[in-house]
Amino acid sequence: MTLLPSAPPSSVQPTWTPVCALRDILPGLGVCALVRGEQVAVFHVAGQVYAVGNRDPYTGANVMSRGLTGSYTRSGETRVKVASPLLKHAFDLETGESLDDPATALPTYPVRVEGGDVWIGSAV
Template identity: 55%
Template sequence: MTVLSEELEQAGWTPVCSYTDLLPERGVCALVGGRQIALFRAFDGTLFAIGNRDPFSGAHVLSRGIMGTRAGEPVVASPMHKQAFSLVTGVCLDDPATAVPTYPVRLTGETVEVGTG
């Protein structure tokens, strides 16, 4: 790890990947602070970061889900049982009592960073 990466992590941001590594409407998983984070890039370039664990199955698979929208809300459908989770709030649109964590995400230059604090 470079000194710059260590400084960013101490400031609450972890560099994860290059922006171009994220394909539009596809998810990837990254280990950030010991947590699996699912990262998504929408066709318009918006970035989203949520927990990768599907709370219904317990499997860490949300990064492999199908990204889309429901009533204008960006969502990912779990590949396990197809529940849709908001990429903005983490709330399950099929069961609002269930949610996954969301994380701040930003683009610094060409590097995608996830907030850890």
């Protein structure tokens, strides 16, 4: 079992939902999955898998899975981001933080890849 990226510590253990095979997510792109009633954008970028909320907090549209991925540098560290396909607001894929407004963020979800399948964790 591989966890990618590591989820922040929590006293609540997530419930894991299989969403797709890793091969179904082309590198650099995202897909949308319904996890316990929530739309989740799942990305395969730079050999890692990330999951964030699919709802763009700036427009209210469920479009983040169609966003453009890339990288940026913060404090000398290269990180990965996704830009909304509508207004191009960018978000850190690991933390969900908006690069335009630190007070705005996408929810993030723990991810694991097991047996070639992508699993998303959510609180019960």
